[in-house]
Amino acid sequence: MPTEVIHCAWLLTMAEGAEPIPDAYVKIVDDKIVEVGPWQDGVAADADVVTDARTKLVLPGLVNTHTHAAMVLFRSLGDDYPLYTWLQEKIWPLEANLTAEDVYYGTRLAINEMLCSGTTTFADQYFFMDEVAEAVAESGIRAVLSRGLLGSDAEVETKLEEAIEQAKKWKGKADGRITAMLGPHAPYTLSPAALRQIVTAARHYQLSLHIHVAETRDELEEIGKNYGKRPVAYLAEHGLFSRPVLMAHGVWLDEGEISYLAKQKVAVAHNPSSNMKLASGIAPVAQLLKAGITVSLGTDGAASNNRLDMFTEMRTASLLQKVANNDPTVLPAETALKMATIDGARALGLGDQIGSLEPGKKADLIMIDLEQNHLTPCFNPASLLVYSARGSDVAAVMVNGKWLVKEGRILAGDEEKVRTAAAECAKRLAQLQQGK
Numbered sequence: 001m002p003t004e005v006i007h008c009a010w011l012l013t014m015a016e017g018a019e020p021i022p023d024a025y026v027k028i029v030d031d032k033i034v035e036v037g038p039w040q041d042g043v044a045a046d047a048d049v050v051t052d053a054r055t056k057l058v059l060p061g062l063v064n065t066h067t068h069a070a071m072v073l074f075r076s077l078g079d080d081y082p083l084y085t086w087l088q089e090k091i092w093p094l095e096a097n098l099t100a101e102d103v104y105y106g107t108r109l110a111i112n113e114m115l116c117s118g119t120t121t122f123a124d125q126y127f128f129m130d131e132v133a134e135a136v137a138e139s140g141i142r143a144v145l146s147r148g149l150l151g152s153d154a155e156v157e158t159k160l161e162e163a164i165e166q167a168k169k170w171k172g173k174a175d176g177r178i179t180a181m182l183g184p185h186a187p188y189t190l191s192p193a194a195l196r197q198i199v200t201a202a203r204h205y206q207l208s209l210h211i212h213v214a215e216t217r218d219e220l221e222e223i224g225k226n227y228g229k230r231p232v233a234y235l236a237e238h239g240l241f242s243r244p245v246l247m248a249h250g251v252w253l254d255e256g257e258i259s260y261l262a263k264q265k266v267a268v269a270h271n272p273s274s275n276m277k278l279a280s281g282i283a284p285v286a287q288l289l290k291a292g293i294t295v296s297l298g299t300d301g302a303a304s305n306n307r308l309d310m311f312t313e314m315r316t317a318s319l320l321q322k323v324a325n326n327d328p329t330v331l332p333a334e335t336a337l338k339m340a341t342i343d344g345a346r347a348l349g350l351g352d353q354i355g356s357l358e359p360g361k362k363a364d365l366i367m368i369d370l371e372q373n374h375l376t377p378c379f380n381p382a383s384l385l386v387y388s389a390r391g392s393d394v395a396a397v398m399v400n401g402k403w404l405v406k407e408g409r410i411l412a413g414d415e416e417k418v419r420t421a422a423a424e425c426a427k428r429l430a431q432l433q434q435g436k
């Protein structure tokens with residue numbers, strides 16, 4: 001079992017109550033962290049490798065808790081629409097032509113973008129999930145995969161069977177880097193019967209649920225018109241919250257719903273860039289946090305963001321809450337970082353494995369190059385990361401004890417091939433859309 005010691009300028013462990021440590025080290029054996037602390041003579045005595053990171057800040061890998069990775073293929077094909085128009089007139093017609101190969105290359109491209117900007121785990125809800133799993137396995141990233149479930153009851157029944165088979169098949173695969181959730185799409189794309197069927201399966205197979213909820217005012221109106229209630233009440237009526245839920249968006253939630261979700265231990269994946277770009281609204285993040293809800297961050301797909309950069313999401317989440325609450329003390333940098341790391345891990349049910357750099361956890365970490373104009377001086381590492389840094393400042397990335405990125409580039413060496421293949425897929429899909 002190889003032992004590696006990283007000697008860094010600053011270490012942010014994100015362990016509960018821990019302060020940033022200057023001149024620090026992380027010791028890794030195989031795929032796990034075994035020690036962290038201030039650098040001292042002798043800490044590297046038994047190391048096979050000592051990595052000199054004395055110009056770098058080391059922190060846990062970022063956790064993107066809501067995306068549709070392969071949607072990078074649609075980047076800039078549907079800009080500047082509200083959600084329903086965007087889905088119905090732009091995205092779903094494009095997705096109707098997706099092939100397994102498109103999703104494989106789209107996901108590989110998205111993973112390369114995410115890794116290079118510091119994401120080490122992502123939660124994906126999409127189609128052709130065997131190909132997504134293959135892309136995850138090959139790339140070395142960690143992921144929580146949900147086959148998207150929507151459509152007629154008959155379609156959902158078939159897709160649910162597929163989702164369960166996939167969840168069984170991937171369990172423990174890719175050195176344990178892949179886990180699964182069930183992915184009911186949204187209250188407005190599933191009938192009550194389909195929802196109940198998904199919940200029954202989730203209970204039977206002990207799976208969590210990853211679902212879009214209360215994203216837009218249109219959704220509130222539609223569910224109100226069809227069922228005479230708000231989305232949370234509609235989902236509650238059909239048992240959704242009897243399983244652990246990762247709720248994407250949660251923009252249109254009232255006080256009563258917030259207390260209910262806190263009681264049910266629902267985690268909310270906040271997607272500030274997507275919510276702003278689609279003009280969906282501003283999620284009540286400050287109120288969710290106050291109620292004790294685990295709030296994590298997500299990019300959503302690259303067709304509604306249009307980046308997969310968690311540094312953008314940390315900064316945007318913080319600035320948006322300050323302006324929404326007319327209070328600059330709301331969502332400080334430390335909270336944004338928590339949302340992108342340890343609370344992201346908790347939202348995915350992986351809080352005991354990743355999200356902080358502590359002995360016994362998996363070695364998923366990133367390094368930021370501090371020797372740059374916009375990151376000088378380094379008085380407060382958390383502030384620097386959230387307000388000043390960007391994804392391109394990520395110098396190196398380790399997942400499960402393996403270096404995947406060094407000097408800002410993917411080590412596997414097939415970045416260009418993936419980019420070329422994905423661009424070809426995107427071109428074909430765009431041409432099909434235009435009827436060429």
Ligand SMILES: CSC[C@H]1O[C@@H](n2cnc3c(O)ncnc32)[C@H](O)[C@@H]1O
Nearest residue numbers: 068091125126127148149185212301
């Ligand atoms: C069932 S697979 C996922 C499905 O979700 C669509 N999607 C992408 N972004 C959003 C969003 O912000 N709200 C709702 N649905 C979204 C994606 O295009 C797939 O069809």
Ligand SMILES: [Zn+2]
Nearest residue numbers: 212248300301
């Ligand atoms: Zn989404």
